[in-house]
Every structure is written in structure tokens, then in C-alpha cells.
Amino acid sequence: MSHDRVLIAGGGIGGLSLALTLHQIGVDCVVFESVSELKPLGVGINLQPNAVRELMELGFTTDDLDQLGAPAREWALVGQKGQEIYAEPRGTDAGYHWPQYAVHRGAFHMALARRFVQLAGADALRTGQRAAGYQIEADGRVTLRLTSVDGESFETGRVLIGADGIHSAIRAQMHPTQPPIHWGGAVMWRGTSWTKPVRTGASFIGLGTHRHRMVIYPISRPDPDTGLALVNWIAEVTYDDPSVHERTGWFRQVPIEDFIHHFEGWTYDWLDVPALIRGADAAYENPMIDRDPVPHWIDGPVALMGDAAHAMYPTGSNGASQAIIDARTLGAKILSDGVTALALEAYNDQLCGPVSDLILRNRGAGPFGLLNLVNDRCGGEFDQIDDVVTPQERSEFMTKYKAAAGFARDTLNAAPSIIPAGAQIGQQASP
Numbered sequence: 001m002s003h004d005r006v007l008i009a010g011g012g013i014g015g016l017s018l019a020l021t022l023h024q025i026g027v028d029c030v031v032f033e034s035v036s037e038l039k040p041l042g043v044g045i046n047l048q049p050n051a052v053r054e055l056m057e058l059g060f061t062t063d064d065l066d067q068l069g070a071p072a073r074e075w076a077l078v079g080q081k082g083q084e085i086y087a088e089p090r091g092t093d094a095g096y097h098w099p100q101y102a103v104h105r106g107a108f109h110m111a112l113a114r115r116f117v118q119l120a121g122a123d124a125l126r127t128g129q130r131a132a133g134y135q136i137e138a139d140g141r142v143t144l145r146l147t148s149v150d151g152e153s154f155e156t157g158r159v160l161i162g163a164d165g166i167h168s169a170i171r172a173q174m175h176p177t178q179p180p181i182h183w184g185g186a187v188m189w190r191g192t193s194w195t196k197p198v199r200t201g202a203s204f205i206g207l208g209t210h211r212h213r214m215v216i217y218p219i220s221r222p223d224p225d226t227g228l229a230l231v232n233w234i235a236e237v238t239y240d241d242p243s244v245h246e247r248t249g250w251f252r253q254v255p256i257e258d259f260i261h262h263f264e265g266w267t268y269d270w271l272d273v274p275a276l277i278r279g280a281d282a283a284y285e286n287p288m289i290d291r292d293p294v295p296h297w298i299d300g301p302v303a304l305m306g307d308a309a310h311a312m313y314p315t316g317s318n319g320a321s322q323a324i325i326d327a328r329t330l331g332a333k334i335l336s337d338g339v340t341a342l343a344l345e346a347y348n349d350q351l352c353g354p355v356s357d358l359i360l361r362n363r364g365a366g367p368f369g370l371l372n373l374v375n376d377r378c379g380g381e382f383d384q385i386d387d388v389v390t391p392q393e394r395s396e397f398m399t400k401y402k403a404a405a406g407f408a409r410d411t412l413n414a415a416p417s418i419i420p421a422g423a424q425i426g427q428q429a430s431p
């Protein structure tokens with residue numbers, strides 16, 4: 001068995017995007033995933049134009065993406081009385097060369113996995129294999145320790161990428177003194193309901209205040225016969241005293257009655273929030289958690305990516321997009337420097353600092369920070385938003401956020417591909 005492969009711990013969105021990228025550029029890799037069977041878990045996520053571009057450069061077509069979700073046309077913030085605070089076009093409507101998509105996380109995850117297995121073979125994605133730790137060998141290679149129902153096993157490779165999510169075992173070994181997961185007191189309840197989409201029919205809507213809000217967006221196109229679309233919703237409340245609410249892990253299913261009382265009375269002539277929530281088959285609760293940034297994502301031939309590197313609040317809708325950008329950036333550095341620790345160092349130098357800043361920016365509410373501003377100035381109560389925050393201030397706020405998150409339109413449109421079309425790792429690039 002080759003010891004020159006890239007070992008990837010974690011077959012989520014980040015790990016599989018990296019696996020597809022490495023396959024594209026001719027680098028051998030194997031993915032070790034802890035769950036014994038991949039299932040289409042989760043609800044809606046957004047794929048920003050920078051990530052959609054990368055998916056298209058990996059061979060996904062708009063037809064493929066249309067099977068998984070729907071293109072987004074607008075991003076809007078609306079106050080609790082239903083008054084508009086800010087709205088802007090998104091995706092191709094905003095002049096990006098690539099659309100923004102709102103997709104079902106589980107369906108997208110399955111599509112990545114299917115494509116990788118088709119291209120690289122079933123043996124390249126090994127399920128039921130939990131990464132438990134690593135050891136750097138004297139010759140610079142790295143050995144990954146795995147546990148499974150059959151016991152412990154070891155795999156050696158040229159480099160190891162920890163793509164094992166927010167509870168990453170690879171990160172825990174790399175940063176043994178890292179603080180525990182950070183929770184600021186916000187709880188999210190998520191679900192999907194078939195309903196008539198509002199505004200443009202493909203709008204992302206943040207509704208409410210900075211501590212009590214709904215996020216709503218369709219993850220399918222409307223059915224041509226019924227006009228109904230699958231609409232993702234997140235109901236969110238921030239508790240002043242976090243101890244009043246038990247901390248939970250990802251996706252604990254809860255009865256709607258547990259939380260709908262927070263949104264009773266949220267009815268407008270264009271939207272009925274309680275009806276939207278009641279329309280869901282199931283609701284899932286999870287705390288809004290992230291991790292403090294770490295000073296580096298590398299340890300010799302080992303690097304972190306995706307949530308293992310930078311778990312962040314979903315306020316910026318860019319966790320999955322950043323995982324895809326990490327994957328492509330790692331691929332580009334491997335193209336330049338070979339499958340080496342040097343390539344991982346170049347990746348870390350490019351992304352660790354700016355993405356760590358983004359974690360803190362999202363913790364400070366990300367683009368929803370406009371709601372904080374409104375709250376600071378008028379307690380969230382207003383008749384005319386222009387009297388509270390001027391149009392120029394609103395537009396400047398969003399421009400700054402998009403530049404920090406890496407999806408400023410003109411910069412993205414003008415940027416060359418991260419991985420040049422047809423690029424393959426040269427024999428001479430390997431050490």
C-alpha cells in the first residue's frame with residue numbers, strides 16, 4: 001500500500017471537496033469517515049458564489065446543483081414589525097459570474113460522496129473508521145491511528161488533513177490546550193416546510209432583532225403546479241443567562257411546542273411565521289456554537305481544514321463555502337509545492353489569519369450585525385429605517401462583510417481560477 005497518499009480524516013463537505021480536488025489534479029488520497037453509513041443529514045446551507053465557482057470547476061453543472069437546491073436571488077433583513085432594513089440582490093442577479101445556491105446539506109453531502117466514489121472507487125472512502133490521533137514519523141511521513149468496530153489500525157501517508165469537523169480529534173491533538181467549544185447563549189431550532197416562497201421567491205430573509213429572529217430561505221424551486229417550495233427556516237433566541245438552557249449537540253429532534261411560543265404573533269400580510277414552523281415534519285435544536293481561533297492549522301505534515309480549522313457561527317452562511325475554498329487552496333498549494341509539509345505551510349499562511357478574523361466577525365453577528373446596529377440606536381423599534389441607519393451606512397457595512405468573507409463580487413469575478421483548468425501534479429513536484 002502506498003505511503004505517499006494524502007490521508008483525509010473526515011468525509012464531510014470539506015473532506016470530500018478536498019478528495020475530489022486531489023483526484024482532479026492526480027494526487028492519490030483516501031478518506032476515513034467515522035460514521036458507518038453516510039446519510040443525508042442536516043437542513044439548509046448556503047453555497048456562496050466563490051464556492052459555487054469551485055464546484056463548477058470540479059465538474060458540477062447548474063443542473064446538478066438544481067437537484068440539490070435552488071439559486072438565491074436576494075438577501076434581506078426585515079425588522080420585527082415587518083419593515084425592511086436592508087435588501088440586496090444575490091448571485092447572478094447581483095452580477096456575480098456564478099450563482100449562489102441554497103441547498104439541502106444532506107443532499108449536497110451525498111452528491112459529493114457519490115461523485116468521489118464514482119471517480120476514485122469505493123475503497124477511497126472508508127466509513128466506520130474514526131481518526132483517533134497521529135504520529136509524525138522520522139522520515140517526515142505521518143501515521144494516522146484509527147478505531148473501528150474491528151479495533152485499532154494504522155495508516156501512513158505523506159500528509160494528513162484533519163477534516164473531522166467541530167469536534168476534531170486531529171485538532172485536539174494539535175492544540176491540546178484549546179478552550180472548550182464556545183457558546184454565546186443563542187439556541188437555534190431548524191426545520192423545512194413546504195410553503196409558498198415570499199419576496200422574490202428565492203430570497204434569504206433575516207427577520208426580527210439581533211437576539212430574537214427567524215432566518216428563512218427556499219432550498220428548492222417552486223413546484224410548477226402547486227407553487228410550493230421547500231423552505232428552510234431557523235428560529236433563533238439568545239438567552240441572557242446561558243445556564244437557563246441545556247447545551248446540546250448537533251440536531252437533537254425536539255417538539256415544535258418547545259419553542260414556537262417565542263414566535264407566536266409573528267404574522268404579517270406577506271408571511272405567517274407560526275404557520276411556517278408548524279408546517280415542518282420535524283424540528284431540530286442546536287446551540288449556536290463555534291471555537292476560538294487557533295494560531296495555526298498545521299503541525300509538520302498535518303493540517304486542519306473546514307470546521308476542524310475554523311468552526312464558526314452560521315451568521316455569515318459561509319461555513320460550508322469556506323470548507324470548499326480550503327480544499328481548493330490546499331489543492332493549489334499541493335500543485336505548486338508537491339504533497340509536502342511546505343504546501344501545507346503555504347495554505348496555512350494564506351488562510352489561517354484571515355479566516356480566524358472571520359470567526360470573530362461572525363461571532364459578532366456577521367452580516368446580521370446590522371440588526372445589532374439598529375438595536376443599539378433604537379432598541380429595534382423604528383418606523384423609517386433611514387432615520388436610524390442611513391442607506392450609505394447599510395451598504396458600507398455589507399460591502400465590508402463580503403470583502404472579509406472572500407465573496408466581494410468584482411474581486412471574485414476578476415480572480416483567476418484557484419486550480420488552473422487541466423492542471424495535474426507534475427512528477428517533479430513530489431519530493
Ligand SMILES: Cc1cc2nc3c(=O)[nH]c(=O)nc-3n(C[C@H](O)[C@H](O)[C@H](O)COP(=O)(O)OP(=O)(O)OC[C@H]3O[C@@H](n4cnc5c(N)ncnc54)[C@H](O)[C@@H]3O)c2cc1C
Pocket residue numbers: 009010011012013014015032033034035041042043044045105129130131132163164165166167168169250251305306307308314319320323
Ligand atoms: C450531521 C451534520 C449535520 C449538519 N447540518 C448542518 C445544517 O443543517 N446547516 C448548517 O449550516 N451546517 C450543518 N452542519 C455543519 C456543516 O456541514 C459544516 O459547518 C460545514 O459544511 C463544514 O464542513 P466540514 O466538512 O468541515 O464539517 P462537517 O460537515 O461537520 O463534516 C465532518 C465529517 O467528519 C466526520 N468525523 C467527525 N469526527 C471524525 C473522526 N474522529 N474521524 C473521522 N471522521 C470524523 C463527521 O462524521 C463528518 O462527516 C452539519 C454537520 C453535520 C456533521
